[in-house]
Amino acid sequence: MRPLGANLLSTVLPNVLAAWLLTEWLWPLEDVTDTAHIGVFVSFVALCFVLYLFRLPVWLSALGKIVYICWALFRLFPFDSIIALPQDLWRDSLVWLLGDRSSMPSDALRTFVFFLLLWAVSFVLRWLIVLRNRWLIPYALTVCYVAVLDTFMPYSGKRAIIRLVALGFFAFVWLHGERLRSNVPSFRIGKWRAAALFIPAVALAAGYAGPKLPPQWPDPVAFLHSYAAGPEETSDDQPAPGVKKIGYGQNDSRLGGPFIADDTVVFIAKDKGRHYWRVETKDIYTGKGWEEFPSEQVRSFENGETIGHEWWSDKVKTVEQTAEINRQDQAFHLIYPLGLRQVQTSEPIVYRMHMATEKIYTTDEEANALPIRRYTLTYLEPDFPIAALRAAPPVQDPPFLKRYTQLPETLPQRVRDLAKQITDGEKTIYDKVKAIEQYFHLNGYTYETTDVAVPGVNQDYVDQFLFETKRGYCDNFSTSMVVLVRSLGIPARWVKGYTPGRLVGEQDGQELYEVRNNDAHSWVEVYFEGIGWVPFEPTRGFVNPYAFSLPASNEEKQAPQPEEQEAPRVPLEQLIERSSPEQDSHWWEKFGDVWSWNILLVASAVLAAFGGAAYATRRKWWPRLTLLRFRRRKLDEAAWLVLAYGALLRHLQDYGLKRQPHETLRQYAAEVDRLFETDEMKRLTKLYECAVYGTGVKEGNVREAVQLWENLIKRTIS
């Protein structure tokens, strides 16, 4: 009979494995999509499996899940009451199904559907892993998923892969053991399980502590890009339509045409987190491209000097960060993050910020351009409060408004109409801007770098993209969004720079990003009265790296609520809550700081050596230990014989005389006696039989049994 503990373990563990696999799918969502509050979904998965574990009746476990979903939705979204929740969801789904399907369904509805999906997936996983013991396919899919995300998306799957490898080893050994046990009744699961824990743990520890080679393959993404771009460049029969773009360019007066891949590394940044790198902004849209605002206003500042540029009002919560840039090319301007405060470099450089474009040139004191290579930046990382953005009134300042809502006379009316159509029903400026930002995600717009049209002589660049081609890269999306926003009288501008690039490693607790010319990017900033310029990201396949937070519910109630608040449409991405870097360090990292891995490694090596030596010499000391143990034990005779005989069986097995489970003791004793050329085991076994199968041993026989037992134990000493 199996002990209860083992039974419990073998029911709980497959459930834990399945739940773990599913959560591995959830964690990356925070980085690669604009989903927030992943913890809520992870808890739901855990709940699903806990409920399965208890084998509740179907209706009861379904009820538990529904209660959780309702509670989560109620906590995440501003529903009036928990009773109104199903009604609201029903209304939202009707609105989406019957009405305009070009927009996203409401966030509450999407979250609800996501919960249902998780429910279904957990059911399937349970069936596969827990009931069928088939875990390889879901596991392989998970590994592929993490690998693909790590390669192609701004997500670092390093930890996930380590976790998965550990999980994979463990699950393989464990579940295979379970299968063996169900087929072979005599299978020794205990030893198997010990091995299941020990071997992967040692392998992982060694792998983790050991030195690692740098990546042995070139970056597959860059390779794929260059491979895809290669043939097009050679078959250049048709002359390219005049315009094309390679990486970051200075002149944006004529946009359009293909974006040619260029893998040159522009700079390497050592930073805490992901954000965009700015170079400049432009604000005159000509219908073909962007021009700078004619202004010579310059603000100068020096090394270590606060630049004195107010980025936002104090409604925006900020955290001060530092970053280190190492430029790989020669340039005379800064690449800097939003919220820049100070720049520090080793050379005596005067920084001149061109106020019209916010481009910062590096010069000497006579205003001669000086190249800059390595510099440290101090900046404020913003966290935009959605409530304040919603409450922002329209901008009143006429010259400012004129400058940032400029649009060419030639802009076709249908662009303005489209802007109105998209924002129809949105009450606040913020929601209007958000609706335009989201518009590109649904209505058939695709990201495309090669086959991108150039507007004809009488064509508008934005109009062509919005209504005709619908394919393009960041410039198309961002320019279109600026134009659409401006047509509603909301001030907006076009920003150029770089994406966060690719995470290549870690150094001194900071992350190293490699930014290539391919990472050149453009996005949108919209001005909110009383707050400042706020970045938006309309381009498909890109995620706004900046944090937007909803206030905690109790604060929200105290904050002055504008009437517009009634609209329950809160896009999910606004819920993103970035944990501050301080919270990011986990206890195990602190532990790792105190106990350096080297010390741990040495300690475990010493322990392993001791363990190995003890194991190798066990036949010298272990039988003696047993002899000692049983001589000192004071028990009644039958109990002593039962225990001592059990110990003898273990020693004989260790000696190499394995008793098959179906062998009776007499059959085994005959084998043992044949090897030792004696009859002691047979005699002892007959006495033991009396004790275990019969009614007891006779007193006089115990002394004989002790003698026989000691002789046999001594025979196992070698």
Add this chain to the structure above:
Amino acid sequence: MPIDEVLLPPLEQVVRNIERVIVGKRNVIVLSLTALLAKGHVLLEDVPGVGKTMLVRALAKSFSAELKRIQFTPDLLPSDVIGVSVYNPKERQFEYKPGPIVAHIVLADEINRTSPKTQSALLEAMEEGNVTVDGVTRALPQPFFVMATQNPIEYEGTYPLPEAQLDRFLLKLRMGYPSAEEEVDMLSRLEHSSPLEDIAPVMTVEELRSLQRKAADVHVSDTVKRYIVELVQQSRQHEAVYLGVSPRGSVALMKAAQAYAFIHGRDFVIPDDVQQLAPYVLAHRLLIRPEAKWDKLDAETVIGQLIARTPVPVQGRR
């Protein structure tokens, strides 16, 4: 491999007696004694002429018990087995004429040659230990031991016994041919006279009855009981088995093991007893799937697999 133990002295004497007429079949003799002491019956399945009758006659003679033989033929009637009431004109009443079944030891030869009606008359008498004629139930003498023989079922002109009736036999044995040396030895013994004449009785029927009682007192520990049950339960889960061993089979296995332990001079049962007896007790209580026979799987092989699959308990239950 039989258990390496000496038998209880009087029983050893019986075995020696029988060994004088049956050469090299010690195991079959010990097993027959086991069935006798467990108050069970034996079904011998083998071709004619291997010494089945000799075995029973020697057995009866050793206990100085009355032996009767019934030769089953297709036209045999139940009354030919259990007896019949005959009208006695002198006494002016019906008088019971006992059939051949009323004896201590009955040899039922070629039991599967007769009709099911007659078979069941015999089997009922075996199960209940009494016969009912014209509404009057009469007890059979004790001990009552039937050794039935049957030809292998593939033979023509047989009525195979249904499983429910096979269940009534404690053991199903096979004699098998003797080896060449044994056969030569047998010839030289029979050269001049029949050794059956020389067999002297070892004990009385009374003594046999007391041995039966003692055999029933043999201790079966919970550990061994559980082992028996696990073995039987395995038979119900075996992939080649259509119908597993019934609980009656577990009881039979325990009873047989008690007697077997007693014969070997022990007052408790050990797993070795169970393993030794399992093929003889369980094989005729299993129904093998027809498709398994393609893989040459017969009941004996399956029992061997069951034993190999069931771990032997080597520690007492705490």
